[in-house]
Amino acid sequence: MLIDFFKMQAQGNDFVFLQSIPDIEPEILAKNICDRHFGIGADGLVYLIDSEIADSKMIIYNSDGTRAMMCGSALRCAAAHLFDKTATTDLQIETDSGLKSARLENDEIHVNMGTPRLIQSGLKLMDFTGELVDIGNLHYIIFEDKPLIDPHLEYGHQLSTSKLLPNEANVHFVSIQDKQTISMKIWERGAGATLACGTGAASTVFAGIKLGKLDNEVKVFIPGGELKIALNKDGSLDLIGTVSKVFEGSYIWKA
Structure with missing residues (x-):
């Protein structure tokens, strides 16, 4: 089974992104994909999928398979990918911690993290x-x-x-x-x-x-x-910084 992915990083905080959810337990898939010796290697696995209330929805799993409520670095990476695919410079992303807004300004990604x-x-x-x-x-x-x-x-x-x-x-x-x-x-x-x-x-x-x-x-x-x-x-606080896409490909999943 081949799983299409792309990998992004924000100041070295790196993530593997999937744009569809395969029929695999996400905790198992995250640990497998994020393994730096036997997988792709990443700090987390991110599902970037359609949302009914925002431009996209982001679901994050840590490298140990646990689900993360929020990740500012992954949020900026997700926003950068969406900006690259659309003509807009402002968007919203649905997360487990609510809606987050993002904007593109001078090649930097600004995301509003809300009020801690x-x-x-x-x-x-x-x-x-x-x-x-x-x-x-x-x-x-x-x-x-x-x-x-x-x-x-x-x-x-x-x-x-x-x-x-x-x-x-x-x-x-x-x-x-x-x-x-x-x-x-x-x-x-x-x-x-x-x-x-x-x-x-x-x-x-x-x-x-x-x-x-x-x-x-x-x-x-x-x-x-x-x-x-x-x-x-x-x-509220804005988190500002650059991100980059590292590579994309297909991951061979062996059940």
């Missing part, structure tokens, strides 16, 4: 104190006074799966360079260490603004490159 919610400030997990933010998925954000060497690799999984959290969360270790510039190290629930996390960048800037640490427009440096986050007047 600060679930708990100063939440202590292990030896860390962080901010717990919900932006459609959960993020635990640690602003580091003294940056550690790859703390996400050492502590990311334990923090992400802590029993003190309402659900598993993405984890970010953040270094503030100034009020307009930060850098992040990322551990994603269901994917592990990744090069980028759009919802994480937006959640981090939101938390930083709440704490008075950051301004309303921030450059976010991540292992895979650079993103921009802008706070809108209505309190």
